Amino acid sequence: MSVITVIPGDGIGPEVIEQAMLTLDRLQLGLEFDVLDHVNADTFLRTGVALCDEDFERVRSSRSVLLGAIGDPRVGSPAYGRGVLLRLRFELDLYVNHRPAKLLHDRLSPLRADSARAVDCIVIRENTEGLYTGAGGSVHPGSEHEIALDVDLSTYHGTARIVEYAFSIARREVCMVDKANAVEFGGGLWQRCWRAAAARHPDKASRHLYVDAAAMQMVTDPTGFDVIVTNNSYGDILSDIASAVAGGIGTAASANLNPERGFGLYEPVHGSAPDIAGKDIANPVGAILSAGLLIGDLGHHEAAAALRAAISQAVAAGETTPDLGGSLDTRGAGEAIRARL
Amino acid sequence: MSVITVIPGDGIGPEVIEQAMLTLDRLQLGLEFDVLDHVNADTFLRTGVALCDEDFERVRSSRSVLLGAIGDPRVGSPAYGRGVLLRLRFELDLYVNHRPAKLLHDRLSPLRADSARAVDCIVIRENTEGLYTGAGGSVHPGSEHEIALDVDLSTYHGTARIVEYAFSIARREVCMVDKANAVEFGGGLWQRCWRAAAARHPDKASRHLYVDAAAMQMVTDPTGFDVIVTNNSYGDILSDIASAVAGGIGTAASANLNPERGFGLYEPVHGSAPDIAGKDIANPVGAILSAGLLIGDLGHHEAAAALRAAISQAVAAGETTPDLGGSLDTRGAGEAIRARL
Numbered sequence: 001m002s003v004i005t006v007i008p009g010d011g012i013g014p015e016v017i018e019q020a021m022l023t024l025d026r027l028q029l030g031l032e033f034d035v036l037d038h039v040n041a042d043t044f045l046r047t048g049v050a051l052c053d054e055d056f057e058r059v060r061s062s063r064s065v066l067l068g069a070i071g072d073p074r075v076g077s078p079a080y081g082r083g084v085l086l087r088l089r090f091e092l093d094l095y096v097n098h099r100p101a102k103l104l105h106d107r108l109s110p111l112r113a114d115s116a117r118a119v120d121c122i123v124i125r126e127n128t129e130g131l132y133t134g135a136g137g138s139v140h141p142g143s144e145h146e147i148a149l150d151v152d153l154s155t156y157h158g159t160a161r162i163v164e165y166a167f168s169i170a171r172r173e174v175c176m177v178d179k180a181n182a183v184e185f186g187g188g189l190w191q192r193c194w195r196a197a198a199a200r201h202p203d204k205a206s207r208h209l210y211v212d213a214a215a216m217q218m219v220t221d222p223t224g225f226d227v228i229v230t231n232n233s234y235g236d237i238l239s240d241i242a243s244a245v246a247g248g249i250g251t252a253a254s255a256n257l258n259p260e261r262g263f264g265l266y267e268p269v270h271g272s273a274p275d276i277a278g279k280d281i282a283n284p285v286g287a288i289l290s291a292g293l294l295i296g297d298l299g300h301h302e303a304a305a306a307l308r309a310a311i312s313q314a315v316a317a318g319e320t321t322p323d324l325g326g327s328l329d330t331r332g333a334g335e336a337i338r339a340r341l
Numbered sequence: 342m343s344v345i346t347v348i349p350g351d352g353i354g355p356e357v358i359e360q361a362m363l364t365l366d367r368l369q370l371g372l373e374f375d376v377l378d379h380v381n382a383d384t385f386l387r388t389g390v391a392l393c394d395e396d397f398e399r400v401r402s403s404r405s406v407l408l409g410a411i412g413d414p415r416v417g418s419p420a421y422g423r424g425v426l427l428r429l430r431f432e433l434d435l436y437v438n439h440r441p442a443k444l445l446h447d448r449l450s451p452l453r454a455d456s457a458r459a460v461d462c463i464v465i466r467e468n469t470e471g472l473y474t475g476a477g478g479s480v481h482p483g484s485e486h487e488i489a490l491d492v493d494l495s496t497y498h499g500t501a502r503i504v505e506y507a508f509s510i511a512r513r514e515v516c517m518v519d520k521a522n523a524v525e526f527g528g529g530l531w532q533r534c535w536r537a538a539a540a541r542h543p544d545k546a547s548r549h550l551y552v553d554a555a556a557m558q559m560v561t562d563p564t565g566f567d568v569i570v571t572n573n574s575y576g577d578i579l580s581d582i583a584s585a586v587a588g589g590i591g592t593a594a595s596a597n598l599n600p601e602r603g604f605g606l607y608e609p610v611h612g613s614a615p616d617i618a619g620k621d622i623a624n625p626v627g628a629i630l631s632a633g634l635l636i637g638d639l640g641h642h643e644a645a646a647a648l649r650a651a652i653s654q655a656v657a658a659g660e661t662t663p664d665l666g667g668s669l670d671t672r673g674a675g676e677a678i679r680a681r682l
């Protein structure tokens with residue numbers, strides 16, 4: 001019995017996670033859920049700690065994690081997100097943030113009809129270093145002499161393994177994205193690790209783009225990308241653009257992985273969306289697709305493929321929430337997918 | 342007599358700058374050009390220094406600078422760009438990077454026909470701090486123990502002035518973009534300076550977006566933006582996306598400004614584009630529009646408006662280079678604009 005920790009989180013998180021769990025139930029894969037529904041902003045605001053050490057240990061000893069969304073406008077401090085999402089990524093060493101972007105249906109593209117818009121790429125984002133470590137500080141805070149420093153940190157260890165992972169999963173090409181023409185030290189290290197990995201994988205094509213050019217090409221020519229590998233910040237930005245051109249953030253799924261340990265945290269790319277929380281219009285596709293990534297990684301390849309097909313069919317039939325042009329509520333959109341399984 | 346230093350630079354730089362200079366000549370504004378055509382990659386490769394101190398002083402004592410493009414695939418080291426473009430930005434304290442993005446003609450948009458695609462916004466990018474200062478280093482370089490650090494640096498001085506500039510030029514709204522939910526120290530300072538500036542400008546609306554959401558909205562809803570203010574890196578990326586949705590990087594202009602000193606460096610947003618250099622197909626619109634920003638800042642407002650109108654008309658008539666769907670060469674596209682002046 002595989003125990004899956006579930007953290008519904010904030011805003012629309014619980015709504016979409018409910019649909020993901022119902023869908024996994026329908027597949028009858030023998031999964032057991034350990035739901036931590038107190039890991040949210042309410043708990044943080046009351047106690048100052050959303051994910052306590054005991055819960056962290058429950059997560060660690062489970063098989064994988066399914067997370068809804070973490071974020072609440074009442075929380076001003078970055079300590080909340082750092083204590084939950086970033087803590088899980090960092091302390092479980094989930095160094096791969098795997099973000100596929102595939103246009104589910106032609107009508108969802110924001111790009112013009114006569115363009116090559118059928119994007120089908122994966123952004124591989126380094127998930128434990130970069131600007132996200134918290135290294136840095138502020139001198140003379142709050143004054144007119146304040147100087148704020150955040151360290152953009154790349155290690156050989158962290159860079160080499162993420163670039164290698166990208167080559168290992170690429171179908172045809174790896175595009176490495178950095179800003180080595182301006183951000184020199186990290187840029188130099190990424191260039192070195194990328195060239196070495198490319199030499200180890202002569203069967204895969206490889207190219208390099210600066211992040212500004214890559215962001216632009218994601219709009220003007222998204223079908224040119226297969227696998228993109230980049231650092232934490234650029235991956236955050238590029239994967240959001242990729243999901244926009246793939247039909248909207250409501251359909252985007254992601255996996256935070258430690259491939260060696262076979263552990264993953266799966267979450268939709270969208271946030272807690274407080275503006276639509278509780279209205280029963282949140283799109284469950286991102287969460288259900290994330291659950292699909294989860295079961296695929298557990299070895300249930302047929303069920304994962306069936307789930308992807310059911311999602312494509314429901315979306316093609318227009319049986320979706322309003323953000324994709326349909327008129328179903330969150331549960332209805334989930335049911336439309338389950339009816340096709 | 343205002344002396345304008347001209348640095349044609351590399352690749353397509355000289356081709357597009359020639360058209361910009363011919364166009365300024367046609368306007369008969371009494372400008373004198375001091376052309377530094379040796380400031381390029383050839384000189385850097387031969388001598389190790391592309392912009393020597395003497396040339397730097399000529400630039401400093403001139404009225405403004407018009408620059409084509411700096412960049413050459415033969416140059417591996419970031420020292421070249423740092424020694425020219427970044428040196429000028431930093432040592433002349435050109436702290437505002439002003440990047441307008443306006444769709445010149447409906448047919449140029451990469452976005453779908455039924456969307457709100459008539460983008461008309463300005464990205465105000467901080468231009469002297471952030472990840473661009475060169476602060477940082479590498480420990481155990483070249484080894485498997487390498488750690489590379491680049492410091493993302495924001496000062497109160499630098500942040501307060503750029504946010505204030507953004508409010509001073511906004512027509513209706515300032516959208517401040519950062520990543521305060523993950524990059525805490527700089528994020529906190531930007532939030533503080535932004536709130537203070539918003540309070541000083543109650544006549545302007547204001548909102549905040551995280552950079553990933555802003556990049557996405559630039560694709561899904563670009564008409565929602567008026568003025569965006571952000572740091573050096575995010576401004577680099579967002580202004581490129583903005584120019585993509587505004588019809589392509591070939592039409593994008595920029596001004597690097599020190600508003601207090603009234604000094605500016607004007608350059609197209611595109612790079613040296615080595616793949617099309619020498620083919621006479623480079624689009625001169627970005628360079629000519631940049632020249633338009635330059636003369637506007639010199640007080641020639643009517644001439645600047647006439648130039649913008651001539652560009653719009655030539656583009657509307659399809660008298661453009663191939664990247665915009667026309668069949669003219671670089672000179673022909675420049676002539677088509679001049680014929681309308």
Ligand SMILES: CC(C)[C@H](C(=O)O)[C@@H](O)C(=O)O
Pocket residue numbers: 181182212412422577
């Ligand atoms: C060449 C590069 C260093 C530069 C930058 O990032 O500032 C360019 O992309 C730009 O936007 O002017």
Ligand SMILES: CC(C)[C@H](C(=O)O)[C@@H](O)C(=O)O
Pocket residue numbers: 071081236522523553
């Ligand atoms: C909430 C935020 C810290 C997070 C990130 O930037 O990693 C989110 O945007 C994401 O992409 O998962």
